[in-house]
Amino acid sequence: MTTAGSSIISALGAGSGVDFIKLAQDISAASFAAQRNSITARQTALEAQISAAGQLRGAITGLASALGDRIRSGDLAPRPELANPAVAKVTVPAGLTPRGNFALEVTQLAQGQTLVGRPYASRDALVGEGTLTLRFGTVSGASFTPDAARAAAAIAVSATDTLATLATKINQASGGAVQAYVAEGASGARLVMKGGEGSANGFVLEAAGAGGAAAPGDLSYLGWQPATNAGELQATARDALFRLDTVERTSPTNRVTGLPGGFTLNLTATNTGAPTTLSFASNTDAIASVMSDFVAALNNVVSQLADVAAPIGGELGNDPGARELRRALAGLAGRVVMPGAANGEARTLGDLGLALNRDGSFRLDSARLTRSLEASPDAVAAMFTTGVSGVFATMDRFARENSLVTDPGTLGGSLKRFEAQKAASDARLAKVAEQQDNLRERLTREFTASERRVAASQSTLAFLRQQVDIWSNSDR
Structure with missing residues (x-):
């Protein structure tokens, strides 16, 4: 490192010729070498201990x-064994351990309502301007009981809407509660609407068309009520019915939860009058x-x-x-x-x-x-x-x-102890580095001052020699 003092000496071309900067660095490093090496060795050992x-x-x-x-x-849960595997699939959530044997009889599978509307010439046929309202509830025979807890879905139909675009609007307005699409067959294009499983997921269609005539091209043609059903209703929404150990139970879907021990049933077929055995064996x-x-x-x-x-x-x-x-x-x-x-x-x-x-x-x-x-x-x-x-x-x-x-x-x-000791060693090593740097700076200042004095002495000596030479020459 070059200091102001060493620069001045160098500029004047004076000095003893000794590299005092390096000398100060060497002396300060040697003075703290033992402490530094000891701390570094301890840090290495601590790092190995922390790692181990x-x-x-x-x-x-x-x-x-x-x-x-x-x-x-x-994989450690008891393995379910169903004597008639066609009736249901059994799953056991992780962490649960159901036990025992059960008799299972499925008398009815859950299903959703399916409506197939009256025919149109094609999927691109105009359905007529107006409002189509979906109301959800329970369909039973010729009656419909609305679900007061569920809001109706009102669909605005424009004069340019076709059977295909109406299906898209129904899907969006129902939020997935009803799946609508257009099926084209020998009798023409028909709007197919399918609801979710469970008796509470039935629905009716209230159609208010601009023309008021129930014919293709007027929205009223798509309206449906169970009392006026003319074959549009292909499947009625219903719950699943089953007996577990002869106790009758219902489920709005074919996925049945809340069973003893926490196992789940996915009902796939009926076995009325022929109960099957469900057992759990330790794996x-x-x-x-x-x-x-x-x-x-x-x-x-x-x-x-x-x-x-x-x-x-x-x-x-x-x-x-x-x-x-x-x-x-x-x-x-x-x-x-x-x-x-x-x-x-x-x-x-x-x-x-x-x-x-x-x-x-x-x-x-x-x-x-x-x-x-x-x-x-x-x-x-x-x-x-x-x-x-x-x-x-x-x-x-x-x-x-x-x-x-x-x-x-x-x-x-x-x-924790090793980490605390390592932190203390780091702090100690930083302190030693600070002390070493302070010593180097102090020695540099002292050596610089000495260098100036040596330069001044050399200048005085040169002057005296010059005077002596002058005096000697004058005596001759």
């Missing part, structure tokens, strides 16, 4: 999260697969812990959080998963086959898992839910316990 602790904590929380995703995916194969994957994931954590917490060379060799994690893992098989389990039912991870080896790793005791599944399959299946009890809840608590930053004895506490 963070990766280990991430492995634990990741294991719990992956286990939760696996359970929520639904033992999926449970065994999950436990096998769970043991493998735990062993990955154990292996990672053994590397980073090795007494010699391990980043966390003497860390209390790592020691606590090792102790917690050793007791994992004995953790109670289902505190409310009845006598003889599986209640711990050990009952699910989790076993500890002498070296701290885990293995799957398949024989013990099989015994638990044979003795109480429903109780074992209930352990694989996302509720307050179960395998996921246990591992989630395990991960949280070992990640608490407020507890200095956990991995989370160790990570």
Whole structure:
């Protein structure tokens, strides 16, 4: 770095010839080298500890999260079995575990109302100016009961509207409650209108045309009421009717929810007079697969812990959080998963086959898992839910316990301590850099002042030599 003093000296061409700027830099750097190297080494060690602790904590929380995703995916839910699969499709939402056997008899499927209007010459035929009003409610025989809670849809029809453009307007005005399109056949073009499933989704058409004559070209030709039905009504809106364990039930759609245990039925056919059996069986194969994957994931954590917490060379060799994690893992098989389990039912991870080896790793005791599944399959299946009890809840608590930053004895506490020490080292290194720079500036000023004095002395000496030479010459 060039200072004002060093620039002046350089400009005058004076000085001792020593590079005082570099000298000041070297002296200041050497003065703080030991402190700087010590702090830098400590920072490197802390960064390694933070990385090791963070990766280990991430492995634990990741294991719990992956286990939760696996359970929520639904492959562990009891498998529904329907003796007559043509009657319905059964689904079980993730996280639910319905149990038991049911008798299912479907006597009527839900359907929507279908109207096929009277014929026109083509889809481009004009329908006539006026207002077409859709009213929703229940159609029963020749009567219509309007739904007071649903607003009617009034459609303004212009003199240029065709059968095709009217269908588009109906779709837009009904907000999807009615699907309209034009079907062209041997008898001409007809307006087809289909409502949603359920008896409450019936509808009527009130047509007010400008001409007042119910003929093609006048909007009144499209009006429809059940009392004046002349074959336009092809299907009446109705609810689904079924019996579950002989109890009669209804549903406005063929998708039935709110059933015992939370399962859902999608009704597809009737089986009046021939009830079929619906049962739920525990998915033992999926449970065994999950436990096998769970043991493998735990062993990955154990292996990672053994590397980073090795007494010699391990980043966390003497860390209390790592020691606590090792102790917690050793007791994992004995953790109670289902505190409310009845006598003889599986209640711990050990009952699910989790076993500890002498070296701290885990293995799957398949024989013990099989015994638990044979003795109480429903109780074992209930352990694989996302509720307050179960395998996921246990591992989630395990991960949280070992990640608490407020507890200095956990991995989370160790990570917080390392990060605080790293921040302190960063601050100390910045302070050393500031002190080193201050020393460099002070030395530079002192050396510059010395350089000026040396230059002044050299100038005086040159003057004296010159005078001596003059005096010597005058004496001759």
